[in-house]
Amino acid sequence: MAAPNVRRPGFSRRAQYSTFANYVIAFIGVGIGLVLLAISSGHEERFAGLRTIASDAGAPAATVAASARTGGVSLWDVLTGYFTLGSRVASMEHDLAKARVALAEQAALKEENTRLKATLGLFEGEIKPVAITRLIGSTSSSSRRYATIGAGSAKGVRPGMAVRSPLGLVGRVTEVGAISARVLLITNTDSTIPVRRASDGIQAYATGRGDGTIQIRLSTTGLNPLRRGDAIVTSGSGGIYRPGEAVAVVVSLTPDGAIARPLSDPGQTDFVTVEPLYQEVLQSEADKAAEEGR
Amino acid sequence: MAPPLPPGLRTFGKQRINRAPSPALAIALPWLVVMLGSLSPIWPLIASAPILPPIGFLFLVAWQQMRPGLFPVWAGLPLGMFDDLYSGQPIGSAVTLWSITMLVLDFIELRFPWRGIALTWFVASAVIGLYLLLAHFIVGLGTGGMAPGILLPQFGLSILAYPIIARLVGLADRLRLIPIRAV
Numbered sequence: 001m002a003a004p005n006v007r008r009p010g011f012s013r014r015a016q017y018s019t020f021a022n023y024v025i026a027f028i029g030v031g032i033g034l035v036l037l038a039i040s041s042g043h044e045e046r047f048a049g050l051r052t053i054a055s056d057a058g059a060p061a062a063t064v065a066a067s068a069r070t071g072g073v074s075l076w077d078v079l080t081g082y083f084t085l086g087s088r089v090a091s092m093e094h095d096l097a098k099a100r101v102a103l104a105e106q107a108a109l110k111e112e113n114t115r116l117k118a119t120l121g122l123f124e125g126e127i128k129p130v131a132i133t134r135l136i137g138s139t140s141s142s143s144r145r146y147a148t149i150g151a152g153s154a155k156g157v158r159p160g161m162a163v164r165s166p167l168g169l170v171g172r173v174t175e176v177g178a179i180s181a182r183v184l185l186i187t188n189t190d191s192t193i194p195v196r197r198a199s200d201g202i203q204a205y206a207t208g209r210g211d212g213t214i215q216i217r218l219s220t221t222g223l224n225p226l227r228r229g230d231a232i233v234t235s236g237s238g239g240i241y242r243p244g245e246a247v248a249v250v251v252s253l254t255p256d257g258a259i260a261r262p263l264s265d266p267g268q269t270d271f272v273t274v275e276p277l278y279q280e281v282l283q284s285e286a287d288k289a290a291e292e293g294r
Numbered sequence: 295m296a297p298p299l300p301p302g303l304r305t306f307g308k309q310r311i312n313r314a315p316s317p318a319l320a321i322a323l324p325w326l327v328v329m330l331g332s333l334s335p336i337w338p339l340i341a342s343a344p345i346l347p348p349i350g351f352l353f354l355v356a357w358q359q360m361r362p363g364l365f366p367v368w369a370g371l372p373l374g375m376f377d378d379l380y381s382g383q384p385i386g387s388a389v390t391l392w393s394i395t396m397l398v399l400d401f402i403e404l405r406f407p408w409r410g411i412a413l414t415w416f417v418a419s420a421v422i423g424l425y426l427l428l429a430h431f432i433v434g435l436g437t438g439g440m441a442p443g444i445l446l447p448q449f450g451l452s453i454l455a456y457p458i459i460a461r462l463v464g465l466a467d468r469l470r471l472i473p474i475r476a477v
Contacts, residue, residue: 022367029371029393036378036386041435047385054379055336062336137336139382140346143433143444146382148336189433210344211444 052177055137055148059180062136063150101167101246101263104231108198108244127242127281129273131155135170135266136180143210145188147266151274152177160240162275168246168263169193169234170272181274186247186262187212194238195247198231204257206232206247214248216257226250226258239279297464306472313473323470324364325373327463328353332377344444347452349459350377351425354392355399355418356456356463362403370396387432391425415456422452 009015040046133151151157153176163170163183171191175182184191187208195206195216203219216232218224230250236243248260332350354373358365370392377388402417409417426445434440 025366025368026370026393026397029368029374030390030397032371033374033386033388033390033393036389037384037432038386040385041432042384050385051379058333058336058380139335139344139380140337141334141344141348141448142382143344143430144382145344209444210441 048175051182052152052175052180055180055182056152056177059136059148059150059177062148062180063134066134066136066150097263098166101231104198105233105244105246108196108231108233111198111201112244127275130161130276131157131274132271133274135183135269135272138185138266144190145185145208145210146174147171147183147185149173149181149183149272149274150179152179152181154178155274157181157274158277160277162241162245162278163272164245164275165264165266165269165272167265167269168248169241170264170266170269172240173274185266187214193241193247194235195232196235197226198233198246201235202226203235203237204232206260209259212262213251214260214262215254216248216250216260218257221256224253224255224257226253228252230258232260236278239282240277242275242278242281297461297468299465299468306474310473312476314475314477315471315473316475319472319474320470323466324357324361325369327466328357328373329376332373332380335380335382344448345451347448347455348381348422348425348429349455350381351388351392351395352418352422352452352456352459353463355395355421356460358396358399358403359409359414359418360460360463361467362399365396367396367400368393370394383429384432387429391428391432395421395425414460415453418456418460419453422456423449426452 009019131151133149133155136148136150138147139145147170149157149163157173157176159173159176161173163173169186171183171185171188173181174184185208186193186206187210189208189210191208193206194203196203202225205217205219207215207217209215214232216226218226228250231246232248232250234241234243234245234247246263248262250258250260252259328350330350331353334346334349350373354365354369371389374388374390374392377392378385381388398421399417406413426449427442430442430445431440
């Protein structure tokens with residue numbers, strides 16, 4: 001619809017000045033945006049306070065919405081199961097996927113164990129999670145892949161902690177509010193994880209591609225030993241992620257590595273666990289061992 | 295252009311004698327609708343790839359095309375700031391792009407005051423496409439990686455979503471001007 005021409009409001013000086021001021025403010029807005037962008041671009045930590053306040057404010061509503069989401073997913077599974085071979089198919093496929101991951105993790109653990117026993121004899125026990133919570137949102141329209149979880153510093157969540165679902169690694173906590181925290185998903189282009197192949201321990205790096213897949217880059221050059229269907233697990237170097245956590249499965253090969261699909265689809269995840277910093281777990285175990293040795 | 299009201303609302307605001315639209319509702323509703331769209335990251339949808347259209351931005355473009363002059367030209371500054379808090383983009387990205395969008399749409403409005411649905415949809419598609427591309431470019435400035443190919447599904451969805459969004463805006467526009475205040 002054609003509106004009256006707001007640029008020429010008539011002879012009223014007041015109306016003319018206010019129209020002019022509107023445009024001045026609009027151009028100042030562009031300027032302010034560019035300045036903010038120059039400050040924040042490439043520096044993730046700046047303005048983190050503002051963002052965590054905003055995400056804390058939205059967290060209660062988002063938590064309610066998230067519980068509706070997981071209910072909706074199971075309803076959808078039941079419906080699709082009815083049209084295929086009964087609702088059991090959906091749950092069995094889910095269990096099978098879990099079992100596959102568990103199997104890959106077992107293989108990785110076994111290999112890890114033999115190596116650890118050979119070198120240190122350090123005992124790695126079960127790690128108690130810091131918090132068990134829901135994924136309550138994700139930046140679903142931006143190229144930057146972040147998710148929000150419904151637990152924050154009130155539950156002991158701190159930046160750097162790994163977040164995983166029963167199916168595999170989801171990401172790493174970057175910003176923490178009181179009752180919510182922001183998680184860098186493993187598919188983000190900023191995210192790089194030291195990984196290895198579950199079967200034999202070939203070292204590589206897993207970098208997000210921003211489109212839901214992961215680029216696997218081998219540390220060594222030469223013949224590409226990866227095959228489709230290889231399970232990729234964390235190697236534990238760097239001390240952020242504990243070794244042997246399932247990350248992805250190779251779907252296609254590239255000249256210097258492979259493209260892999262993450263095992264944990266954040267959209268299908270009901271609950272996630274936040275794990276303590278692996279570096280500190282190692283430290284406490286080393287202290288314990290020293291105590292016993294004395 | 296304005297869609298019919300749902301049956302439950304037919305009687306609501308029926309009495310027109312002695313009634314006028316509430317100024318608070320008429321002024322606040324467009325802002326609230328856009329901000330609600332900006333909150334889409336906390337909607338119950340978790341995605342590992344960017345597929346959801348930028349709903350808040352679509353609402354802004356739809357309002358601006360359907361009711362030009364309803365938002366002041368500087369509306370991109372506060373609304374963009376709000377969007378930045380939730381969208382996951384670097385802060386300042388939406389402030390810049392939404393402010394520029396308001397100026398561009400204002401120029402288009404002056405140049406083509408009478409638009410059919412084809413031109414409206416084309417203008418919206420062009421603006422959305424440029425917005426997605428520039429937003430991706432801004433993310434790439436910080437991280438180095440740029441792959442505009444991953445935007446294609448999102449761009450397609452956004453173009454298809456625009457008429458639906460425009461209809462929702464039409465519905466909100468009718469709600470906005472319902473005469474509920476006794477005079």
